[in-house]
Amino acid sequence: MSSLHLVPLTHEHVPALLETMADPEVLRFTRTPDPMPDGWVEQWLARFDGHARVAWAIVDAGDRFLGYAVSGPVDRAEREVELGYAVAPEARGRGVATETLRLLTDWAFAEGLHRVTALISVDNPASSRVAEKVGYTLEGVLRGKHHVNGRHVDLQSWSILPGELETKQRKDSPGDGEVNQP
Ligand SMILES: CC(C)(COP(=O)(O)OP(=O)(O)OC[C@H]1O[C@@H](n2cnc3c(N)ncnc32)[C@H](O)[C@@H]1OP(=O)(O)O)[C@@H](O)C(=O)NCCC(=O)NCCS
Numbered sequence: 001m002s003s004l005h006l007v008p009l010t011h012e013h014v015p016a017l018l019e020t021m022a023d024p025e026v027l028r029f030t031r032t033p034d035p036m037p038d039g040w041v042e043q044w045l046a047r048f049d050g051h052a053r054v055a056w057a058i059v060d061a062g063d064r065f066l067g068y069a070v071s072g073p074v075d076r077a078e079r080e081v082e083l084g085y086a087v088a089p090e091a092r093g094r095g096v097a098t099e100t101l102r103l104l105t106d107w108a109f110a111e112g113l114h115r116v117t118a119l120i121s122v123d124n125p126a127s128s129r130v131a132e133k134v135g136y137t138l139e140g141v142l143r144g145k146h147h148v149n150g151r152h153v154d155l156q157s158w159s160i161l162p163g164e165l166e167t168k169q170r171k172d173s174p175g176d177g178e179v180n181q182p
Contacts, residue, residue, distance in 0.1 A: 008050060072084070081113050081116055119146070
């Protein structure tokens, strides 16, 4: 597979974004509301200003939408950020999330941040595996941390510090990606 790129998530991505957000696994493992109220996605998108919070579209070399990734609030005082990601169902199982998390972690360290976290449902082993492959360390479980579509969810807390990023590429991973600055 050719390289992937992370580009600022904008209104042009909304149709593909909505398709991915409607996937049952995305509804289960992210805080996307189900059902989604009218206008919700535009309000959600408006929260990302490219500095205090950042959102990216994951695209392939032909600009095909593969998924999206987001930062939580970038805490420049504590030098910490939380990252999240979701891959379109048809693009899964090819290393897209792993390469995306690797690129985003690299971006966070380049921004001068010191601690990068990912909060992952205890019932989401594919995402836990992604964090593990990139070099994140499992710190423990935050009980009842997120309220998702009427359920309180226990989340694994994963973190990575500078120098711990796993740069090894799998032979079949997308590789050679880049993050376009918002
Ligand atoms: C989780 C998700 C991001 C993974 O995306 P992806 O591009 O398929 O991930 P990758 O291909 O990079 O890696 C997935 C890894 O998980 C493994 N995996 C997949 N399903 C698994 C399962 N049920 N149990 C254990 N491991 C699993 C894969 O084998 C692969 O590991 P490997 O390379 O060692 O074989 C994707 O399924 C998704 O978007 N899910 C819905 C939204 C979501 O959960 N987002 C994360 C919120 S924290």
